[in-house]
Amino acid sequence: MKNRLPELRKTFGYSQERLAAKLGVSRQTIISIEKGKYFPSLPLAFELAATFETTIEHVFIYEGKKEEE
Amino acid sequence: MKNRLPELRKTFGYSQERLAAKLGVSRQTIISIEKGKYFPSLPLAFELAATFETTIEHVFIYEGKKEEE
DNA sequence: ACTTTACGTCAAGGTAACTTTACACTTTTT
DNA sequence: AAAAAGTGTAAAGTTACCTTGACGTAAAGT
Numbered sequence: 001m002k003n004r005l006p007e008l009r010k011t012f013g014y015s016q017e018r019l020a021a022k023l024g025v026s027r028q029t030i031i032s033i034e035k036g037k038y039f040p041s042l043p044l045a046f047e048l049a050a051t052f053e054t055t056i057e058h059v060f061i062y063e064g065k066k067e068e069e
Numbered sequence: 070m071k072n073r074l075p076e077l078r079k080t081f082g083y084s085q086e087r088l089a090a091k092l093g094v095s096r097q098t099i100i101s102i103e104k105g106k107y108f109p110s111l112p113l114a115f116e117l118a119a120t121f122e123t124t125i126e127h128v129f130i131y132e133g134k135k136e137e138e
Numbered sequence: 139a140c141t142t143t144a145c146g147t148c149a150a151g152g153t154a155a156c157t158t159t160a161c162a163c164t165t166t167t168t
Numbered sequence: 169a170a171a172a173a174g175t176g177t178a179a180a181g182t183t184a185c186c187t188t189g190a191c192g193t194a195a196a197g198t
Contacts, residue, residue, distance in 0.1 A: 001111075001112070015173075015174060015175090016174070016175070016176095017173085017174075017175095025156070025157085026156070026157055026158075027175090028156075028157070028158080028177095029155080029156055029157080031175075031176065031177090032155085032156085033155095035176085037155095038154065038155060038156090039110060039111040039112060039154085039155080040111055040155080040156095041108060041110070041111070041155065041156085041184080041185085042070075042108040042109055042110070042111055042114050042125075042129065042131075043070070043108060043131065044155090044156095045111050045114075045125075046129075046131040055124065055125075055126060056111075056114075056124075056125045056126065057124060057125065057126075060111065060115075062111075062112065062115040084143075084144060084145085085144070085145065085146095086143085086144075086145095094186070094187090095186065095187055095188075096145090097186075097187070097188085098185080098186055098187080100145075100146070100147090101185085101186085102185095104146090106185095107184060107185060107186090108184085108185080109185080109186095110154080110155085110184095110185065110186085113185090113186095
C-alpha cells in the first residue's frame, strides 16, 4: 500500500503536526501512515481524502492482498 | 457510516459466508460490517470495492466524524 | 419431517490501529 | 549561536477490528 500523503500534505501546506490536529489524531499516527507502518482506519482515510479534496483511491494505492483467489 | 454491502452482495449473488471466504475474512466480520458494528480496515474496504467492481466511496457512505450508530 | 442454507446473536481472545510521552536530528528563523 | 519548527524513532498503554466457536431462528430443498 503506497500513499501520496507526503506530496499531498506539502501541496496543501500542512506540517505533520497541523494535519494531525486538523484530523484529530496524533502526529505519530500521521508519521506512521506516511511511512507505511500501518494503514489508517477507514474513517481516517475518508477524512484524509476530504482534506486533500480527492478520493481515497487517489491518496492510497492498494496493490492487493496477495494473489487473487 | 452507511454502506451498500447487503445490496451489492445480493446483486453479485454472494452469501455472507461465500463473500467472507472470497475475502479471506470470517463471516462474523461481514455481518458486523453490514450491520454497522464497526468499520472495515482500509485493505478490507479496498477488497470489498474490488469485489463489487466499484469504489470505496460507492460502497461506504461516510457522513462525517461525529456520528452515532 | 429432516437436512441444508442463510442470517443473526453472544462471548472470549488476539492483533492492528492509535495514543501519549520522551528523546534525537536537521533545517530555518531570530 | 540559540531557539523554534519539522521530521523521525521507540516504548508502553488503550481501543477497534477480526477471529473462532457455540447457539438460535427461519426459509427452502430434498
